[in-house]
Amino acid sequence: VLWQTGGVDAQRNGLCLFAIRCGCGWRLNEMSSKVLFWVKRYQAFIVVLTINVLLVFFHADMGYRSLESTWINTKEMLAIVPPVFILLGLLDVWVEREVMIKYTGEGSGVRGILIAFLLGSAAAGPLYAAFPIAGMMIRKGSCFRNVFIFVGAWSTTKIPLLTFEASSLGLRFMLIRLVCSVAGILLIAVGMDRALSQEEKSNIVALNQDITIK
Secondary structure, eight states: OHHHHSOHHHHHHHHHHHHHHHHHHHHHHHHHHHHHHHHHHTHHHHHHHHHHHHHHHHOHHHHHHHHHHHHHHHHHHHHHHHHHHHHHHHHHHHSOHHHHHHHHSTTOHHHHHHHHHHHHHTOOSOGGGHHHHHHHHHHHTOOHHHHHHHHHHHHHOOHHHHHHHHHHHOHHHHHHHHHHHHHHHHHHHHHHHHHSOHHHHHHHHHHHHHHHHO
């Protein structure tokens, strides 16, 4: 209406008002998309926090115990995760992609399998610390089979665990369990590698790179 009936000043004011509304709308859309991204990314944490708060209100004793357990696990995680990410940063800078592809990529063969087992078995810390390193290996060009082997070795064939088993349960038990674990890790890694299509692997690589950038 201002454009059709008003003068030059009215038309200018109408254009400014339209631009302001468009800018506000764009900013709101951008903010909402960022909020949705963070909510989706940390939805597990939000769900756990919500459950804890509800428990405090409706079942105080259980709620406080749950909060205490959550706080203990959080402190443990905060003590482990920062060194892992420092190690990740060093590996990301020091280890070239070509080197990672050569030793753990598609053409690495038995050497890549042995390196993946060695990296996983020599590691220390809980299993969730292995996943950022596995993501770095994928980003650097390691094949999925060796990444699966690395995660499996981290969870079941760590050297401190083997020494504890040998001293507590006997060398024979440790060796039998180690052979079964290695065989199971290889079977699972090869099976998962073949079960994933090339498109699914490409999506995993793209997702890992996208999360790393953000």
